[in-house]
Amino acid sequence: MKLFSVRGGIHPSYRKQATTAKKIEPLPVVPFYFLPLRQHSGASAEAVVNIGDHVGKGQLLAAPVGRISAPVHAPTSGIVRAIQNMTAPHPSGLPGMTIVLESDGKDSWAELPEAYSDPFSVDPKLIRERVAWAGVVGLGGAAFPAAVKLEQSSQKPIKMVVLNGAECEPYLTGDDRVMQEYADEVISGGRLIAYAVGAPKVVIGIERNKPEAIAIMKKAAEAYDNVEIADLPAQYPVGSARHLVQALTGLEISARTRIADVGVLVQNVGTARAVWRSAHYGEPLISRIVTVSGGGMNDPKTLDAPIGTPVKALIEYCGGMNEKAEQIVTGGPLMGVGLPNIDVPVIKGTAGILALTSEEMDHRPAEPCLRCGRCVDVCPCGLSPVEMSSLIRRDKLDEAEQLQVMDCFSCGSCSYVCPSHLPLVQYFNYAKGEIWNRRDEERKQNKIKALAAAKEARLAEVLRQRQLAAERAKAAKAAANKEEKAV
Amino acid sequence: MLIAIISLSVMGLALGLMLGLSSKLLRVEEDPIEGQLQALLPGSQCGQCGYVGCSQYAAALAHDGAPVTQCTPGGKSVAEALAKALGVSLDLSDAEDIGPKTALIHEDLCIGCTACIRDCSSDAIIGAARQVHTVIGDVCHGCSKCETACPTGAIEMVPVAVTLDNWHWDKPNLAIQDSLANPAFAAQALANRITEESDGGQGKAYKASLEKEAKEEAIG
Numbered sequence: 001m002k003l004f005s006v007r008g009g010i011h012p013s014y015r016k017q018a019t020t021a022k023k024i025e026p027l028p029v030v031p032f033y034f035l036p037l038r039q040h041s042g043a044s045a046e047a048v049v050n051i052g053d054h055v056g057k058g059q060l061l062a063a064p065v066g067r068i069s070a071p072v073h074a075p076t077s078g079i080v081r082a083i084q085n086m087t088a089p090h091p092s093g094l095p096g097m098t099i100v101l102e103s104d105g106k107d108s109w110a111e112l113p114e115a116y117s118d119p120f121s122v123d124p125k126l127i128r129e130r131v132a133w134a135g136v137v138g139l140g141g142a143a144f145p146a147a148v149k150l151e152q153s154s155q156k157p158i159k160m161v162v163l164n165g166a167e168c169e170p171y172l173t174g175d176d177r178v179m180q181e182y183a184d185e186v187i188s189g190g191r192l193i194a195y196a197v198g199a200p201k202v203v204i205g206i207e208r209n210k211p212e213a214i215a216i217m218k219k220a221a222e223a224y225d226n227v228e229i230a231d232l233p234a235q236y237p238v239g240s241a242r243h244l245v246q247a248l249t250g251l252e253i254s255a256r257t258r259i260a261d262v263g264v265l266v267q268n269v270g271t272a273r274a275v276w277r278s279a280h281y282g283e284p285l286i287s288r289i290v291t292v293s294g295g296g297m298n299d300p301k302t303l304d305a306p307i308g309t310p311v312k313a314l315i316e317y318c319g320g321m322n323e324k325a326e327q328i329v330t331g332g333p334l335m336g337v338g339l340p341n342i343d344v345p346v347i348k349g350t351a352g353i354l355a356l357t358s359e360e361m362d363h364r365p366a367e368p369c370l371r372c373g374r375c376v377d378v379c380p381c382g383l384s385p386v387e388m389s390s391l392i393r394r395d396k397l398d399e400a401e402q403l404q405v406m407d408c409f410s411c412g413s414c415s416y417v418c419p420s421h422l423p424l425v426q427y428f429n430y431a432k433g434e435i436w437n438r439r440d441e442e443r444k445q446n447k448i449k450a451l452a453a454a455k456e457a458r459l460a461e462v463l464r465q466r467q468l469a470a471e472r473a474k475a476a477k478a479a480a481n482k483e484e485k486a487v
Numbered sequence: 488m489l490i491a492i493i494s495l496s497v498m499g500l501a502l503g504l505m506l507g508l509s510s511k512l513l514r515v516e517e518d519p520i521e522g523q524l525q526a527l528l529p530g531s532q533c534g535q536c537g538y539v540g541c542s543q544y545a546a547a548l549a550h551d552g553a554p555v556t557q558c559t560p561g562g563k564s565v566a567e568a569l570a571k572a573l574g575v576s577l578d579l580s581d582a583e584d585i586g587p588k589t590a591l592i593h594e595d596l597c598i599g600c601t602a603c604i605r606d607c608s609s610d611a612i613i614g615a616a617r618q619v620h621t622v623i624g625d626v627c628h629g630c631s632k633c634e635t636a637c638p639t640g641a642i643e644m645v646p647v648a649v650t651l652d653n654w655h656w657d658k659p660n661l662a663i664q665d666s667l668a669n670p671a672f673a674a675q676a677l678a679n680r681i682t683e684e685s686d687g688g689q690g691k692a693y694k695a696s697l698e699k700e701a702k703e704e705a706i707g
């Protein structure tokens with residue numbers, strides 16, 4: 001397959017050898033599971049169970065609310081012990097509503113919907129509904145509800161379904177292992193997604209640093225003429241959906257255009273597998289593949305972890321952390337974020353848990369910018385990190401916005417290469433959050449202005465009516481007086 | 488011909504004179520800057536800025552150099568818009584203290600007198616007579632008129648809470664050098680934990696090998 005070049009990017013050391021050859025191991029049942037109602041992008045789900053309810057494995061615990069949302073299901077059988085605010089697996093350490101499930105140790109399934117033995121004979125609409133029911137979200141990390149993407153894409157002419165198996169973040173090997181061990185399920189899932197949105201072909205992009213996965217997937221794809229494996233150059237961040245599409249089609253997609261608008265639908269390989277399982281077995285998304293690695297981890301592994309399992313249980317299963325471990329990160333080392341503690345649960349978007357040592361991180365203090373321009377060279381979005389960061393440092397957010405800081409997707413390439421160790425992506429994360437909040441604030445102000453104006457108008461109208469009434473009364477009285485006089 | 492020229496120029500002159508006169512006589516006494524500033528203010532006439540209402544504050548801003556950070560409900564975004572319109576620089580450290588607030592009704596104290604509803608400038612309170620009243624957070628802009636109106640002290644103005652929805656990373660502070668010594672900055676730095684230098688040069692070696700490969704391909 002012909003590939004197109006993508007601008008910028010970096011070539012970090014991949015550090016995947018600790019887990020890449022180890023089989024995925026299922027995590028045993030633990031006593032308690034913690035299920036945040038918001039594990040996906042969009043609105044929080046709403047609990048549909050009560051404290052004390054006994055639930056089966058796979059039973060619906062929380063239903064989606066609104067257009068962009070996803071349900072949450074029970075990862076094992078047990079009793080709902082609490083529905084309360086608990087620390088979220090989020091760098092802020094802020095609380096979020098969470099269902100606490102005490103396992104009964106039986107791990108027995110609830111009644112599941114019909115398993116479609118041949119999903120390709122079912123109406124595509126039913127497949128899309130099944131994916132929505134199953135609560136499948138993008139497992140690459142963004143956790144966007146898969147069903148919403150399918151629904152949007154089904155209304156557009158989709159030329160190509162792209163499965164993202166690039167996995168370009170260092171350390172992570174979950175997608176690699178899934179492709180090696182479940183190649184058939186991944187390919188079936190890709191074909192099913194194409195079927196659900198009426199797309200003619202499936203392309204699976206895999207970085208060249210995963211030769212085993214490429215070989216196995218190529219073999220599994222031989223049976224289908226409309227499934228193709230593309231081996232991508234190992235270049236971070238080619239696993240970003242927009243850049244992956246660019247590498248495969250040559251189309252550059254701006255941050256403000258939807259990928260579906262150019263006729264492409266991108267899903268992660270793990271997501272494709274979850275889509276397949278939801279249709280073929282009637283299974284909801286209740287577990288995910290998590291890479292547990294980093295220099296601070298005693299025995300790094302790739303695990304199949306039920307969603308809701310405390311991070312601590314994963315770390316213990318991997319032999320615990322050694323004394324060099326300094327920081328726990330969820331996700332990869334370039335785009336991942338820190339966890340407030342290790343009692344928080346694995347959620348649908350948790351691709352990795354890394355215990356990093358100080359040698360694996362950079363703690364050197366920032367020095368003045370050398371104006372070397374390397375950050376500009378590597379930015380895959382064609383932005384100018386050096387200029388944007390100096391504007392943000394001086395609180396000139398408006399000007400940074402004009403330089404399109406909102407198009408930055410926080411890949412961290414600029415910070416990675418900066419010889420002065422400037423916290424570039426950190427400036428952009430701050431600026432994007434602040435600008436979003438201000439836009440929200442402005443929207444709210446406009447709404448309030450309209451409401452205040454409406455209220456004033458209403459009061460004025462009441463006043464006018466009162467005056468009118470008073471005048472009328474006066475006139476009536478005058479008329480009555482006249483009559484009296486006349487009599 | 489001559490008649491046409493004369494009559495047209497007379498007409499032109501007369502009309503021009505009329506226009507000139509009318510613009511003098513019928514002039515509306517409105518300062519454009521003042522109007523522009525007023526449009527930026529919330530318009531709820533709450534008086535928290537220390538003036539009678541929004542238009543008086545706008546006038547003071549335009550003519551008396553009143554500070555742009557006086558509008559509490561407007562918060563940072565209004566302060567910034569005002570500063571931009573006036574072309575003055577804004578010290579946000581000032582605006583930080585005015586932080587957004589929202590009204591909270593303590594239900595055990597509310598007697599359902601509806602006094603707050605009557606005063607609320609943006610219809611943010613719901614409730615019927617003799618029933619407990621509540622505030623709709625999304626439309627309350629913290630003008631605190633209801634707080635003054637409530638006869639039982641049931642209304643408290645509380646700062647708008649930081650939640651998972653509106654949280655964002657802090658601005659990096661270059662003065663704090665050791666990221667691990669400061670937990671706030673440690674979290675900051677986490678968005679990116681490895682750099683080319685801490686990577687032991689492996690990345691560079693890999694890149695060089697790629698370039699070599701490409702060259703060989705080109706030759707072959």
Ligand code: SF4
Binds near residue numbers: 369372
């Ligand atoms: S890479 Fe760093 S030092 Fe070089 S121009 Fe960018 S910000 Fe400045």
Ligand code: SF4
Binds near residue numbers: 378381385408
């Ligand atoms: S973090 Fe943003 S600015 Fe930096 S390289 Fe990535 S996209 Fe460009």
Ligand code: SF4
Binds near residue numbers: 609610634
């Ligand atoms: S609820 Fe109170 S503080 Fe909020 S807008 Fe209404 S009157 Fe102002």
Ligand code: SF4
Binds near residue numbers: 640
């Ligand atoms: S003014 Fe106070 S007591 Fe009266 S309805 Fe409002 S909150 Fe309740």
